[in-house]
Amino acid sequence: xxxxxxxxxxxxxxxxxxxxxxxxxxxxxxxxxxxxxxxxxxxxxxxxxxxxxxxxxxxxxxxxxxxxxxxxxxxxxxxxxxxxxxxxxxxxxxxxxxxxxxxxxxxxxxxxxxxxxxxxxxxxxxxxxxxxxxxxxxxxxxxxxxxxxxxxxxxxxxxxxxxxxxxxxxxxxxxxxxxxxxxxxxxxxxxxxxxxxxxxxxxxxxxxxxxxxxxxxxxxxxxxxxxxxxxxxxxxxxxxxxxxxxxxxxxxxxxxxxxxxxxxxxxxxxxxxxxxxxxxxxxxxxxxxxxxxxxxxxxxxxxxxxxxxxxxxxxxxxxxxxxxxxxxxxxxxxxxxxxxxxxxxxxxxxxxxxxxxxxxxxxxxxxxxxxxxxxxxxxxxxxxxxxxxxxxxxxxxxxxxxxxxxxxxxxxxxxxxxxxxxxxxxxxxxxxxxxxxxxxxxxxxxxxxxxxxxxxxxxxxxxxxxxxxxxxxxxxxxxxxxxxxxxxxxxxxxxxxxxxxxxxxxxxxxxxxxxxxxxxxxxxxxxxxxxxxxxxxxxxxxx
Numbered sequence: 279x280x281x282x283x284x285x286x287x288x289x290x291x292x293x294x295x296x297x298x299x300x301x302x303x304x305x306x307x308x309x310x311x312x313x314x315x316x317x318x319x320x321x322x323x324x325x326x327x328x329x330x331x332x333x334x335x336x337x338x339x340x341x342x343x344x345x346x347x348x349x350x351x352x353x354x355x356x357x358x359x360x361x362x363x364x365x366x367x368x369x370x371x372x373x374x375x376x377x378x379x380x381x382x383x384x385x386x387x388x389x390x391x392x393x394x395x396x397x398x399x400x401x402x403x404x405x406x407x408x409x410x411x412x413x414x415x416x417x418x419x420x421x422x423x424x425x426x427x428x429x430x431x432x433x434x435x436x437x438x439x440x441x442x443x444x445x446x447x448x449x450x451x452x453x454x455x456x457x458x459x460x461x462x463x464x465x466x467x468x469x470x471x472x473x474x475x476x477x478x479x480x481x482x483x484x485x486x487x488x489x490x491x492x493x494x495x496x497x498x499x500x501x502x503x504x505x506x507x508x509x510x511x512x513x514x515x516x517x518x519x520x521x522x523x524x525x526x527x528x529x530x531x532x533x534x535x536x537x538x539x540x541x542x543x544x545x546x547x548x549x550x551x552x553x554x555x556x557x558x559x560x561x562x563x564x565x566x567x568x569x570x571x572x573x574x575x576x577x578x579x580x581x582x583x584x585x586x587x588x589x590x591x592x593x594x595x596x597x598x599x600x601x602x603x604x605x606x607x608x609x610x611x612x613x614x615x616x617x618x619x620x621x622x623x624x625x626x627x628x629x630x631x632x633x634x635x636x637x638x639x640x641x642x643x644x645x646x647x648x649x650x651x652x653x654x655x656x657x658x659x660x661x662x663x664x665x666x667x668x669x670x671x672x673x674x675x676x677x678x679x680x681x682x683x684x685x686x687x688x689x690x691x692x693x694x695x696x697x698x699x700x701x702x703x704x705x706x707x708x709x710x711x712x713x714x715x716x717x718x719x720x721x722x723x724x725x726x727x728x729x730x731x732x733x734x735x736x737x738x739x740x741x742x743x744x745x746x747x748x749x750x751x752x753x754x755x756x757x758x759x760x761x762x763x764x765x766x767x768x769x770x771x772x773x774x775x776x777x778x779x780x781x782x783x784x785x786x787x788x789x790x791x792x793x794x795x796x797x798x799x800x801x802x803x804x805x806x807x808x809x810x811x812x813x814x815x816x817x818x819x820x821x
Contacts, residue, residue: 320542321522321535328409334553335402342395349385351377352493354486363570371574374489378448378569393561399441403589406434414663416650418521419634429511431631433504438589440500443492445587454575455584466616523650524761526754530648585678593623595676599697640793642768655762657716658797664712665705672700720804723759727807728815760806768794
């Protein structure tokens with residue numbers, strides 16, 4: 279007896295769109311991928327929008343940059359200007375400068391697009407720094423996100439030099455002064471400085487090749503690297519799940535928020551247009567880099583008040599305030615006044631990159647962290663972050679010492695000496711003050727947990743004593759104030775064993791233990807209330 283197996287009669291999709299979607303899904307598996315990722319949960323907090331500002335400003339940079347490449351000519355060939363800007367009629371200039379003038383005055387919407395592009399670059403760098411500071415102060419760089427921290431740091435590092443190359447392309451007097459400053463810094467590099475300068479500029483400065491070379495790097499190399507880093511950065515955010523601030527119901531194993539589709543996507547789409555609109559409004563109102571007022575670059579001229587974009591002021595401040603020290607020997611001169619700042623600048627950036635690994639080693643913390651820290655609960659880390667910001671802003675003053683001197687009628691020498699001393703003193707003062715503030719806030723949190731919130735209501739007891747009524751905190755508030763961990767410092771063990779013999783403790787272990795006490799020692803943390811203390815106070819035995 280034979281059996282026949284019949285295939286069930288399945289009705290196909292009813293319209294062409296469904297048929298195309300089913301055909302595509304059968305070959306690419308998009309439905310399964312979308313189902314597992316488009317419903318991913320993202321927490322709601324205003325600080326998480328800082329990363330979105332970076333993403334959106336980068337997108338705006340790409341869009342406006344594509345438009346500008348249609349009209350810009352990256353050439354150093356000299357031409358005579360015959361455009362619509364009358365004050366420069368008949369002036370010899372490079373094709374790069376002439377095409378930038380053409381974009382600004384003759385291309386429809388060209389000046390607005392230039393302005394949007396430049397403002398987006400400034401906001402992109404500012405957004406990345408503020409975003410990284412949020413990540414730093416909340417401890418979002420800890421395991422398993424150390425690699426993502428490196429991706430973000432690399433984006434910032436490359437973004438700074440992408441901005442510099444773009445800033446230099448118009449070949450105006452202001453950007454040319456900045457390029458000449460860079461050329462002098464490159465020449466101060468021992469042994470290889472001359473070779474590096476000839477490689478960058480194609481011969482003696484200014485040469486005829488630096489604009490085409492900067493152009494290729496600016497529109498191809500750096501944006502390609504940044505787009506790849508940004509893609510990997512977002513992939514790791516999806517893979518690791520998003521961090522969240524402490525609160526009721528939140529743990530290291532869950533995320534409380536809204537799904538990516540449709541809620542978060544709708545919010546993100548609206549926020550993109552808000553960012554685009556704000557940047558466009560700024561670009562339409564506030565003029566930036568008006569190259570027509572500076573004129574084309576000439577090696578025998580220097581623009582007054584020449585300043586780089588703010589994110590490069592840190593490095594320029596280092597060089598401006600450094601004494602002009604030199605070392606001569608064996609027929610060579612080492613210009614320490616430039617070489618030392620050039621070494622400090624990358625070392626400071628490198629210290630930011632490796633900090634997550636240093637903190638993990640110092641504290642011995644190998645756990646995964648998905649709940650963020652409140653900055654007050656990590657006084658040492660918060661103090662270090664504020665100290666770095668203080669040093670950064672001090673050097674920004676140094677990078678604009680001439681502007682501060684002329685606008686505030688101060689002595690430029692006094693400003694320079696203030697920066698020289700402040701570079702060493704002010705970060706230490708800022709660290710100490712920030713740490714004391716964090717410890718004070720910890721004490722306040724401890725008192726609020728044990729005694730409740732001050733209500734401002736004063737009562738008089740029968741025996742005449744005046745007291746203030748305290749309102750007990752809710753369970754959610756108690757959880758937020760006490761959920762953080764307070765690890766104990768690393769203990770290298772006793773110096774002698776049970777037989778009284780001196781133990782051999784490696785110098786590395788001693789340094790690790792000492793630094794660990796610096797992070798988690800008694801003088802750097804206020805013990806949070808225990809359950810027994812809370813029970814004793816609330817039961818009335820603590821009064």
